[in-house]
Amino acid sequence: MTGGSTTGDDGSTAPAPETPQKRQPWPLWEVFVRSSRGLSHVHAGSLHAPDAQMAVRNARDLYTRRNEGVSLWVVPASSMITSDPDAKGQFFESPQGKDYRHATYYTKSDGVKHL
């Protein structure tokens, strides 16, 4: 025993590989959790995993360890198509000022019950 942790890597007989390969990082996955039956899956965060099966397991370990969920989805982050943050104006500002798109804009006609 040569110092350091006493519970660690002190028993491996495996020699180090001669030319350590530079390891590719695992791909990124987006995680969606459904907190209970009847609700929708909600984006909870992301994680790294080597493949889809391990991604679901890592999601279980990272995002449901305080009893947060009853169902999980994982999606490769590279498969998600998102809106462009720089296009906020043309994408999302158009509805502003268009009150008539809300039901509250209109006055109730006489004689309409149960509205």
Added chain:
Amino acid sequence: MSESNASATRIIPGNALRPEDIAAADLKPSTDIAEYALRLGDDSLLLAQRLGWWISRAPELEEDVALGNIALDLIGHARSFLSYAGHGLDKTEDDLAYFRREPEFRCAHLFVQPNGDFARTIARQLLVSHYQFELYSRLLKSTDPTLAAIAAKAVKEVDYHRDHSSQWVLRLALGTDESRRRMIAGLKLTWPYVEELFVDDQLLDTLGDAAVRPSTLRASFDSLITALLTEAELEVPDVPAAIGGGRSGKHSEHLGYLLAEMQVLAREHPGATW
């Protein structure tokens, strides 16, 4: 949006048997039951201590958390078993974990084997989780209600540990030449400690249907492990069994170092809390 679905991470504590409930309950296990609970508790306690080393050292952050979760599950099982044993021995779980000496521990040798590389840790976890799953599945029917209740909580968690290690065995064995070489080496180093898990001794005769006779678990353990190894294109290592004796306090050089690290804080500052 209503309050209930405002967050994907809302917290519901859930209902489950907690070690604190066992510690607080008015239980009086016989000395034999307490001895049996020590065996089960010590197995999980020492393996959890081993696994904790991986935090910050696993191949990826996600795997740190996965191994950490498994270690915490095992600590939970250990606390329940040791709290229960403590009722019979007039000790607390902390007395048993931190103030027993090496020959007083009852863990089998497999649980304190070194972590080695990741593949060796996974090999150990594969064997442990399959053994514990078979054990707890049967301990559910124990005539001792507390042992049965602890097993009922533990069996679901151990089922997940089984899945986690199986997934990794498949990936390492069927991955690169290097990962396969390490998986084979890890299994070979770990396999000698399987035999001890399935040895019956006199305590089991005394306990009858309150306990599970380890020898009765061997056939299903072997068939599940063989099936997985076949899928991973691996063979059951052809290595002689190591000498056992852990159940009667005969340990290898590994346990002393592990205990030193685990117990030093509690012994240096008795009664410390945080």
